[in-house]
Amino acid sequence: MTPEATSEAVSTPGTAGAQPVRKGSEQRVTRQRRAVSAALDDLDDFVSTQELHRLIHDRGESVSLATTYRILQSMADDGLVDVLRSGDNEAVYRRCAVEHHHHHLLCRNCGRAVEIEAPAVEQWAARIAAEHGFTDTAHTVEIHGLCPECSALAARP
16 A cells, blocks of 8 residues: 555644654553554554455454454554555554654655654744644644655666
8 A cells, every 4th residue: 555645644732743642542452452453563564444454354363344443543543553645545554663743755656654753844833823823733744755766766767
């Protein structure tokens, strides 16, 4: 699954955007939640709910698709996974590699995602919001392009 075009990452409330993301609200730790969490831990790339559901079933676990959707949404709400929108507007998920507000560089060819910090963006967003009287703001920044490997492949004759 290649994240493209429009995307949304878990955002952090606050005017500066530099507040830590809420981690792990009190959720019952069920067999299904452990199965979803374990499957995400084994993945490096973004995955759709349906792809994750298939992977869980391939492991011999029994988790319904609806439960998989609910658990992923809960994990996203808690800041435990990044959420992007693929080119066809499907939500795709990946375990957060960092535990604070961040942004992504996304390869539109292979789907590679790099988590980045952007203090200048945070300052700009806070300033623009304040200039317009907005408070309790949140934002996302996703930069789409070609990763170095895909750029090199594209440059070959």
